[in-house]
Amino acid sequence: MTKKNMTRLELLMDAGNGAQKAGDILIKGFAKKGHYVFIEPLIPAEISPPKRTPHSLSGAVIRVGEDELTNIGSYTDFVLVEHEILLKKRLSDKEFSKDCIIFIDMAESKRFSDDFEEVIAEAEAEGYKVIRFNMHEDALATIKALNGNGKNMYYLGMMTKLFEMQPEEIETVIRATFRKLSEDKLNQNIGIFKLGYDGFAEVYQENISIPERKIEGDKVLLDGNTAMALGIIDAGIKLFSGYPITPASTIMHNLAKLFPQYGGMIHQAEDEISAIGTAIGSYFVGVPSVTATSGPGLSLKQEFIGLATGTEVPCIIIDVQRAGPSTGLPTRTEQSDLYSAIYGAHGDNATVVLSVSNVEDCFYAPHVARYLTEKLRVPVFILSDYLTSVSYRILDKMPLALLQDKDVTEIPEYILKRFDLKPLPENIEMVKDNQSKPGEEGGTRRVTGLNTDEAGQVIYTSESDHRAHQVRNNKVYAVEDAMLEPEKFGDESGELLIVSWGSCRGVLQESITKAKDAGYSVGGLNLKIVYPIPTKHLKNIFSKYKKVVTIEVGYGHERKPAQLAGLLRMQTLVDVESAISNATGRPIKPIQVLEMIESKCQGVPA
Amino acid sequence: MTKKNMTRLELLMDAGNGAQKAGDILIKGFAKKGHYVFIEPLIPAEISPPKRTPHSLSGAVIRVGEDELTNIGSYTDFVLVEHEILLKKRLSDKEFSKDCIIFIDMAESKRFSDDFEEVIAEAEAEGYKVIRFNMHEDALATIKALNGNGKNMYYLGMMTKLFEMQPEEIETVIRATFRKLSEDKLNQNIGIFKLGYDGFAEVYQENISIPERKIEGDKVLLDGNTAMALGIIDAGIKLFSGYPITPASTIMHNLAKLFPQYGGMIHQAEDEISAIGTAIGSYFVGVPSVTATSGPGLSLKQEFIGLATGTEVPCIIIDVQRAGPSTGLPTRTEQSDLYSAIYGAHGDNATVVLSVSNVEDCFYAPHVARYLTEKLRVPVFILSDYLTSVSYRILDKMPLALLQDKDVTEIPEYILKRFDLKPLPENIEMVKDNQSKPGEEGGTRRVTGLNTDEAGQVIYTSESDHRAHQVRNNKVYAVEDAMLEPEKFGDESGELLIVSWGSCRGVLQESITKAKDAGYSVGGLNLKIVYPIPTKHLKNIFSKYKKVVTIEVGYGHERKPAQLAGLLRMQTLVDVESAISNATGRPIKPIQVLEMIESKCQGVPA
């Protein structure tokens, strides 16, 4: 039995065969043992592409450990894969650890033996250990009887054994998960599971054990988009107005079920333009609303975003970034909508952009967005990304803010602090003095995207135009003035400062810890609010390091800094390099960061 | 008689009363005397708002001089205004020279004497000389007979006298302009004109004379949008696809008349999204096309712009910038769509952005845009602005390129040079190897916004994603590598370098000359291509000055550099300040630049 305090495994199957279900059950098992998990589903861009094609790859990457996990890590130690084509596809991502063990189901090798052997040879050439296995005959028979379903239960059984879990406990979770199945079918599935469990000893004799821990406090298992949906409710928002798009859709799906239970409504519009229009209409009459989308939808919303700025109607836009440009790679991750959010609408716009680094941020970002947009009456973005939106984590149950029917200024300070912010000044000047809500007697007023004076009258003079610009931008400066020093990791000064935003925070945190352990003089800084940026703080902090770099999941080059790097350069004039700028659609690995640190610090720990 | 080698006058009337027509006739008179003119129409944002309201202000600002004029200048020396409300409105723009002479028509002062006197007092308090006049009774009678029309002819007569022009010559122009009027009406108008001419001696005894010159070479009188329309034809573009919007519409209006005469077509789409879609469809099948819009339309086109990048289909987008954000001030000028053009589409996009500084640029920009978009197969923007689009100038007749039915690589080098560019390398790598045009046998292929490999197959791997980003961005780097040193004015090194783009070039050029004359150590630099920017050249040039600033017609602040300034900072890390950043909707005045130079150079000429 091998003890590990952290490992990563992955289950790779054809789409529709239940890899993610099996993964879900497995992590609930881990959770019962007090382990922490971080799980990233691998989802095809098509629905159920033909089996035995690379496009059909569907799976779950599961990182499990003794301590809290902030990211998916670098490499996989154990792979369980249904057939050689999926293995080949995943090999190309280069995410297996050097002594990775790959369990490959040989069921289909009879018809495709050459193909199997070729891929296995390829894997072995990389130094991985490939272990072939065949499912028990009885299992195969049951699977046949179930029209091909149930294979995932066999694999689940194998994993249960590999990680020394109690099969009875897992069985309970299976029963809960499939409670809608007939008793018969359920038993068949459990039968397969048990055969997998029992048969594993023949396949592999080692077991992995992660030190167990007593679970302290309430834990929840949540992915980013579910947390965002719950946060929307807790923030006191009453209307979600959206249009389906991957990976934002699941926010809508969650709310479609939950929102009516908490007095809210969801509206599926005919397109993204209409969706934000309806959100603006709702906020104009005083009802907090939100819209959510991904890249292509963000491009479509730009005109209405400008209207929200001009009319001073609050507006919250969630953008779950995916790999672009254009339709791009809809089920891969990226962080490259930052400029589109800040600069996308024509003319000089005033906006605030929040980013989320983890599930907890997803939950609280709607609160902060609501606070900012109602105080300032400028559009506020929440930038999430594919990785954050689909990844599950086990985490401490969050305290609620219960802003339903409360004034947004009652937002607890710990939430603002989470986004490195203190409360805004009480009075914020508006372009238009009268900000009454429809329904208020004596308050009748008109808003427009045309330029107006303080009385709200349409006017085309030089002074009024200048004033309106200044008032709008002052709102953004007010945010900058209310920004605390951003979160930092590692050394307060030294050779290298690494800056991150959004989903890279976890990777940064882990990498800095490791680099410190290795003796490097390095610090980390993560931005939650990415527009405006706290220029004064940053200039001060940057001056304490020899070199400042960013890590971002998005294209960057020495001739074209990645997006955050560019913004930091513009505002601080420090030579911030985008040291890691993955345009691969895959998360940054801690190991990449460590290697970068090594190279930047000339390989010499301080 | 006062001799002046340059002056500025303006005619202010209620909308619909023909101020711009009178201005047009006047400048043709100036042209006959060999003077150069620069004329900026003042256009209300509504069609014909009720008379005697500030919204009704319609007019023509005319700068006239002995030498070629590049901009509208700083201040007006002579104002002819129909009534006090218009004067009051225009006073607020603060564009009258300190010894400005204002001729005010007292026709309406009987009913509004207090109002008249109040405004006149206000003007006089500013130090202007106000001269009241009344039209001749016979003129009033004819105007009444003409249903209120013809007042502009009276004013035209006054101006003709003021500027010592031959009334017969002007009469010829009037006859040509109104050739569709009945002989009777025409004579009535000319009668009014003559009364204005004759009556002026009683109003004011001075005359202004600008040294006459023999006209050398062919001259044309053109505004920016007409030149752009003509350039589109000469560049060999075959389809214009657009949707009406001020101030871009007149490109469409011009082409609607002209294009069919030269084998082209215009398509009015149902909206801006459709307009660009149709332009892309046309270019996909190999027919050069263009779309044109202004701010709100640009916001709507972002999704399709990303598609053009992703599919590698050529695409030219003209954006005639107007004052934003949102609907803003549709008939005022601004330069703040730069970021929306570069960064508006979600994800990492690859684009090139040209800007136009004058009428000649408007004519040649379509050629360069076509060259770049067909060579690189990325979207190419042409950023014009309200000021450039509506302003007329007298200029040398441009040589034609006649690219109709020619391969775009046959573009004459002088045109590229005008945009500080040399020819691109012959071979530019594409994401997709096969770039055949529909109709070509054996070339069948599919394009998509999804990520593809070099064979054009949809693929979601890390390597292909990374490669596609790199190939797209390399196209933009190829432009950067082909960029010459940008145009410079004044000193090659010294205290201060002022950078401009678009319509500010003329102001910059004139200001630098004046500042040099005053002994300041100052240089100017104007960018025609604003994305990418020639980073290497700029770093080198910037290093030769103590301070670098930009002048831009768009919001800027020490906490938020104006758009070009921000880009320069990001790329060069030089502390480029946006020293003049008008968010007033009015052009920058040479005098503003001079004052800025004075303050930056601590008031001390070198």
Added chain:
Amino acid sequence: MSTEQKEKPAYGMKDYKAADPRWCTGCGDYTILVGMRKFFSNAQLPPHKLVNISGIGCSGRMPHYLETYGLHGVHGRAVPLAMGVALTRPDLKVFIHSGDGDSISIGGNHLLHGIHKNFNCVYLMYDNQIYGLTKNQSSPTTRQGLPTMSQPAGTYIEPINPVKFALGLGATFIATTAEWMNKHLVDTLEKAYAHQGFSFIHIAQRCPKFNPAAWDFQNNEWITFMEHENGIAADPRISKGAKIIQHDPSNKNGAFEAAEEVPNIFGLFYQEKKETYCNLVQKNTKNTAQKDPNKILDAFQL
């Protein structure tokens, strides 16, 4: 309070007047503005309960001139804004003002879905058969052959028939009127307001500036009024010389046939009772068993 005082209406037409309009002299938009104020005052609608929403165009300026709440949005997209109001504040009354270009050119998809969703509002389509504010381009309702700045050789194709368009989408209220038929206009507004759902009103509107020849004001012979006990009576001032026919507004196929005469026919084409989308969505929330917001995370607990 004396009875005399009671009889004086609480809200006079003047109470709905805001900024001075900036339209051209003779523009039909003035008449619509008066009609709106007349209708508001007739119905004694409290100004603070009214929300006038518009797109961009000459017509889009309407909200600025009405002393109510107003939202002047972007071009072609008043419907989504209005939907936000209707969904969340059913206590407010929504009026949408939109030109022919705004409605059916750039705004076609929103109008389509507004009609389909049948949310509660009064929709006024100001049809001057031209783009006014951008100075004379063809719109989808411009008559074939009319030269404009965008189609100077004459507008290429036949106009869209807005009534057939609305019928094809299952609209629950469709009426046509003209701004110069003052009483007919106000009657139509009243009827539309009383209807629960998306009330689509097509209004013929003069644009003397760019499309002066769109309608003939010398005689009424080209005009047909549709009347019915459930419909709208012919305009008393205009009906002289006009044809008057009977049409039952519950007859959808008949409406489709009658619509062949648009834009020369005025009255109520179709009306039908149907639950509104907003009602259904609101009900869904109302009928769902409410949960304790303190326990929102409990279902995700391990």
Added chain:
Amino acid sequence: MSTEQKEKPAYGMKDYKAADPRWCTGCGDYTILVGMRKFFSNAQLPPHKLVNISGIGCSGRMPHYLETYGLHGVHGRAVPLAMGVALTRPDLKVFIHSGDGDSISIGGNHLLHGIHKNFNCVYLMYDNQIYGLTKNQSSPTTRQGLPTMSQPAGTYIEPINPVKFALGLGATFIATTAEWMNKHLVDTLEKAYAHQGFSFIHIAQRCPKFNPAAWDFQNNEWITFMEHENGIAADPRISKGAKIIQHDPSNKNGAFEAAEEVPNIFGLFYQEKKETYCNLVQKNTKNTAQKDPNKILDAFQL
């Protein structure tokens, strides 16, 4: 070449096959793909003269699987792209592939104007009454009451009737078919292709993944075929048990009445000859006296 060789068609079905499709097993899109290839081969259309254009959705992938030129655009906006092709290259043949969401939700305005402009193309609306690619949300054609991920308590409102929608816009060709009616599908494609103008085909399409109960395959009793000498014959394999009626496709009012039965009625609703917008625009250029491009600036000379 021998006569035997000559008789072998120059383009077989295989010649139109490109990449392997990635749809779910049992997806109706496969059948449409086969129908397209069958039709192309029947008509012997040269692959390089064909342009297949699509929006986003499962259906939007079609061009990738056809060995012709293809343009896979953005969601809901295939029509503008197609218009660009039709305007500038009338020698190419344009086919548009679009789902129900793509067509009538986000793409409604473009479809509206495509129909109105009546440009030359064959438009295939793949109606699986659901959003497939984004995993099971309500579309404008989803039947009322169906629970989906976006409307889990059941889709709120009645679907839009695509045929009435097209009729209301003055479409010149409207037919309905179903992908499992193989011959009817190919016949419909042929008839649509022969029509000069915007040929709108509504295709009932199975989505076994998310909307398996949309159609009943156990019997044909719910099916009505419309036949006529100028129409499309009932599908021979499906007609057993189905009702067959006569409908004259030149009768527009009759088409509107018959359309009440959509989506259970198949055949040609309406066809009319009308000049296409693209023809008119092209003609305008062709009929304009051409000027010397060397003299383009002369009119502006002083």
